[in-house]
Amino acid sequence: MSDLRLMWRNTRMVVLCAISAALYAAVLVPFKVVPLIPGVTELRPANAIPVVCSFLFGPAAAWGSAIGNMIGDFFGGVSPGDIFGFFANLAYGWIPYKVWELIGRGQSPISRSPLGILKYVIACLAASVLCADLVGWADNVLVIRPFAMLGNVIIFNNMVSALVLSPFILAAVYPRVKKGRMLYTDVMPEVKLKPVGIRASGFALLIAGEGGAWIFGNLLSTGYWAPKFLPAWMIVAPYDKPVLIIVGPFILLAFAGLFMM
Amino acid sequence: MPIYLYIDRGTFVHRLHPTVKVFALFIMFWSVYWVDNPLALAPVGLVMLWIAQLTDSWPNFYRLRWFFAILVFSTTIAWMVFYRRGAVLVNVPIFHVSRLSLIFGIGRGIKLAELLAASVLFLSTTKIEEFTYGLQRMRVPYRVGFAISLSFRLVPLFIDSAVTIVDAQRLRGYDFNQGGPLERVRRYVPVVIPVFMGALRKANNMAMALEARGFGFSHEPTTFIDYPVTVADILAFAFLIALGTLSFMLYWTGLGGIGPLK
Numbered sequence: 001m002s003d004l005r006l007m008w009r010n011t012r013m014v015v016l017c018a019i020s021a022a023l024y025a026a027v028l029v030p031f032k033v034v035p036l037i038p039g040v041t042e043l044r045p046a047n048a049i050p051v052v053c054s055f056l057f058g059p060a061a062a063w064g065s066a067i068g069n070m071i072g073d074f075f076g077g078v079s080p081g082d083i084f085g086f087f088a089n090l091a092y093g094w095i096p097y098k099v100w101e102l103i104g105r106g107q108s109p110i111s112r113s114p115l116g117i118l119k120y121v122i123a124c125l126a127a128s129v130l131c132a133d134l135v136g137w138a139d140n141v142l143v144i145r146p147f148a149m150l151g152n153v154i155i156f157n158n159m160v161s162a163l164v165l166s167p168f169i170l171a172a173v174y175p176r177v178k179k180g181r182m183l184y185t186d187v188m189p190e191v192k193l194k195p196v197g198i199r200a201s202g203f204a205l206l207i208a209g210e211g212g213a214w215i216f217g218n219l220l221s222t223g224y225w226a227p228k229f230l231p232a233w234m235i236v237a238p239y240d241k242p243v244l245i246i247v248g249p250f251i252l253l254a255f256a257g258l259f260m261m
Numbered sequence: 262m263p264i265y266l267y268i269d270r271g272t273f274v275h276r277l278h279p280t281v282k283v284f285a286l287f288i289m290f291w292s293v294y295w296v297d298n299p300l301a302l303a304p305v306g307l308v309m310l311w312i313a314q315l316t317d318s319w320p321n322f323y324r325l326r327w328f329f330a331i332l333v334f335s336t337t338i339a340w341m342v343f344y345r346r347g348a349v350l351v352n353v354p355i356f357h358v359s360r361l362s363l364i365f366g367i368g369r370g371i372k373l374a375e376l377l378a379a380s381v382l383f384l385s386t387t388k389i390e391e392f393t394y395g396l397q398r399m400r401v402p403y404r405v406g407f408a409i410s411l412s413f414r415l416v417p418l419f420i421d422s423a424v425t426i427v428d429a430q431r432l433r434g435y436d437f438n439q440g441g442p443l444e445r446v447r448r449y450v451p452v453v454i455p456v457f458m459g460a461l462r463k464a465n466n467m468a469m470a471l472e473a474r475g476f477g478f479s480h481e482p483t484t485f486i487d488y489p490v491t492v493a494d495i496l497a498f499a500f501l502i503a504l505g506t507l508s509f510m511l512y513w514t515g516l517g518g519i520g521p522l523k
Contacts, residue, residue, distance in 0.1 A: 008404045011476055012468040018408045019460045022415030026423065027453070029416065045446045052457075063405075067412050074266075074384055080290045080376075142294070144373065145336075146343040164443055168450045173457050182461060223345065237344040238365075 003191045004094070007059040012187050020053040020064025020093070021071065028072035046072070047158045048165035050089065051124055054096040055109045055170060056177050058184030065093025081145075084138030088131040091258065092158065095127035095206075097184070098261045102199045110171045121163070126206060128158035130254050133213040137251055140221055140243045147221035147243055151214060198260055205257025213250035220246060265417075266321045266384035274316045275386045278494040279395035281501075282387050288501040289379035292508035296517035299368045302375060308504065309378045318385035325381065332377060333370035340366035389413040394488060403482060419456055426452045 007013040027046035049068070053061030069089035073082045100109055103119050111117075136151030177183055184191075193199070219225035220242045226235045227242060234241040269275070277285075292305045313319060322329075340362060347361030387395075393410040397403060427437065430451065437448050471477075511517035 008402065009477070011472050012464070014404055014408055014476075015411070015464050015468045015471065018411035018415060019464055021408065021412035022419055023457065023460060025412065025416045026419035026456070029420070045449070049453075063408065064412075067409055070409075071412060071416060074380060080294060144369070145339065149339055149343070160443070164447060165450060165453075168447070169453055169457065172450075172454045176458060177461065180461070182464070221343065237346050238340075 003059040003188070004062060006191060007063070007188060010188055013057070013060045013184070016057045016060040016182075016184075016187070017064045017067070020049070020057055020061045021067035023053070024049040024065060024068025025071035028068065044157050045161055045165055047092075047161035048169060050093040051096050051127070051162045051166040052169045052173065054093045054127075055100065056174065056183060058097045058188070059094070060184065061097070062090050062094035066090035081135065081139045081142055084134055088134040088138075091134065091255075092127045092131040095130060095258065096123045098258065099123040099126050099203065101193060102196070102203055102261065108174070110167070110174050120167070124159060124162035124166070126203075126210065128155050128162065129214055130206070130210045130251075130258070131158060133210050133217060133247070133251055133254070136217055136221075137213065137243060137247050140217070140238065141240050141248075143238050143240050146238065147217040147247070149221075151217055155214075194261070202257040202260025205260065206254050207257075209250045209252070209254025209257055213247045213254065216250065217243060217247045265389075266381060267388055268316070268318060268320065268385050270317050270386075272316050272386075273493050274312060276491075276493070277386075277497055278488050278490055279387065279391035280398045281494045281497050282383060282391065283395035283399065284498065285501055286379060286383045288505045289382075290376060291505050293372050293375045293379070295508045295512035296372075297365065297368045298517055299364065299371050301511050301517040302368065302371050305504070305508065306371070306375055306378075309375065309382060312382055313378075316382065316386050318382055321381050321385050322378070325377070329374050329377065333367070333374050336370035336373050337363070337366035340369050390486060391488070394484075394486070404477070407476075415460075419460065422459055423452055423456050426455050 007017070024046055027049055028044065046068075050061060050065035053064055057064070066086045066089045070082070070086055073085060100119070100123050103122065107116055107119070109116075109120060132151045132154035135154055136145075136147040139145040139150050140147040181187075216225070220227075221239050223237065223239065227246065230242055230245065234245075289305065289309070293302065296302050296305070313322060338356075341356045341358060344362045344365050345357040346365075347357075347359030349357065349359050350363075351358045389410055392413075393406040396409065397406045431437070435448075435451070438445060439448065475482075508517070
C-alpha cells in the first residue's frame with residue numbers, strides 16, 4: 001500500500017499519473033462508439049494502456065488507470081457502479097507490476113522467452129480477473145447488471161488488449177523509458193519491496209480470492225447454485241443478496257492479498 | 262474532435278456552487294437507485310427534462326440519442342435472460358418473457374438511461390475546474406484533484422496529436438482499415454507509440470515547471486477562483502434533499518417497487 005500513498009509526494013509521479021490517465025482516456029473516449037454492453041462497457045483497446053503504464057510507472061499507473069477510466073465514464077454514462085469501477089481500474093493498473101516484481105525476478109517484461117510470456121500472461125490475467133470481479137460484483141449487488149454478463153466480458157476485453165496490443169507498445173516504449181531513467185524504480189528509489197514470503201502469500205490470497213469470486217459470481221448470478229444455508233427468499237433473481245454475501249468476502253480476500261504484495 | 266460536453270449558457274444551474282453540482286449528481290444517483298417501477302421513475306425523469314430544457318443541454322442529448330436507445334433496449338433484453346420470475350407470457354428460447362421480467366427489464370433500462378442523463382446534465386453545466394474544486398471541497402486531497410484536472414486537460418492534446426500522426430501515416434500510404442477487427446486495432450500501435458513518447462518528453466518539463474511554481478509546498482494552496490455560496494445554492498440544496506427523500510419514500514412505501522402496491 002505504501003507505494004500507492006508515497007507516490008503522491010513525488011511531483012514527477014503525479015505528472016506521470018496524469019499522463020497515464022490522459023493516455024488511457026484519450027484512447028478510451030473515441031472507442032466509446034463501439035459498445036459491447038451499452039452504458040457499461042465497450043470495445044476497449046485502451047485497456048492496453050494501464051498494463052503498459054503499470055510496468056513503466058508502477059503506482060502512478062494504478063492511479064492513472066483509475067482516473068482515466070473515470071474520465072472515460074463521463075463520456076459513456078456514469079452510474080453508482082462507477083465508484084467501484086474506479087477501484088477496479090486501480091487494481092487493474094496496480095496488479096501487473098506488483099505480480100511482476102514477485103514472479104519476474106528481475107526479468108524485463110519485454111522478454112520473449114516462453115517463461116517470460118507465461119509470467120506476463122499470469123500478471124495480466126490476475127489484474128483482469130480482479131477488475132472484472134469487482135465491477136461485476138458491484139453491478140450485480142446494485143442490481144444494474146448481472147455478474148455473469150459483465151464479469152466475463154471485462155476479462156475478455158482486458159485480456160484481448162493486454163495480449164494483442166500491450167506487448168507491442170511495451171516492446172517499443174520500455175527500452176526508451178528505461179534509458180531515460182523514467183521507470184518507477186528510478187523515479188521512486190525510496191520504495192522498498194516487502195519480504196518475498198509475505199508477497200508470495202499475498203499473491204496466493206489474491207489468486208484464491210479473485211478465482212473464488214469469479215466462480216461463485218458466475219454460479220450464483222445465473223442461478224446454477226442455490227446455497228442451502230441462505231434463506232429461500234434471498235435466492236431469487238436478480239440474486240443480489242447471495243452475490244453480496246458470498247462473493248464479497250472473496251473480493252476482500254483478494255484485496256487483502258494485494259495489500260500484502 | 263469535441264470531447265467535452267460543457268455548454269456555456271450562463272443559466273442559474275451553470276452558476277450553482279460546484280459542491281452543490283457534485284451533490285446533485287449524487288442525489289440523482291440516490292433517487293434513481295431506490296426505485297424499480299418505470300412509472301415511479303417518472304418524477305426524477307421529469308426533473309431531468311426540466312433541467313435539460315432550462316440549461317439548453319439538448320444538443321448533448323441529441324448527440325447521445327442512439328446510445329440512450331440501445332441502452333434501454335439491451336438492458337431490457339439482458340434482464341429478460343437473467344430475471345426468471347413470473348408466469349411466462351410467450352415461449353422464447355433463453356428468454357423468460359413474463360410481465361414481471363418485462364417491467365423489471367424496462368425499469369432497469371430507464372434507470373440506466375436516467376443515470377446517463379444525470380451525468381450528461383452534470384457535464385453540460387460543469388467546467389473541469391469546478392468539478393475538481395467540488396472534489397477538493399469534499400476533502401479529496403489537492404494533489405489528487407490536480408492530477409484529475411491535469412488529465413482532463415491533457416486528453417484533447419493527446420487525441421489531437423494522435424489524429425495528426427494518423428493523418429501523417431495515411432499520407433505515407435499506411436492503411437488503417439486493412440484486415441479483421443483485431444488486425445485493425447493492432448494497426449494503431451504505430452500511432453500510440455509516438456503519442457506515448459511525446460507525452461513522456463513533456464512529463465519531465467511539466468514536473469520541473471510545477472515545482473518551480475511551488476507545487477506541493479502547501480497541502481492547501483490558495484486559488485484565484487472564488488465560488489461564493491448564494492441563496493440559489495441553498496434553495497437547490499433544499500430541493501435536492503426533498504427529491505432524495507421523495508425517492509426514498511417511494512421505496513419505503515413500496516410504491517417504487519414492481520410488485521403489488523402495499
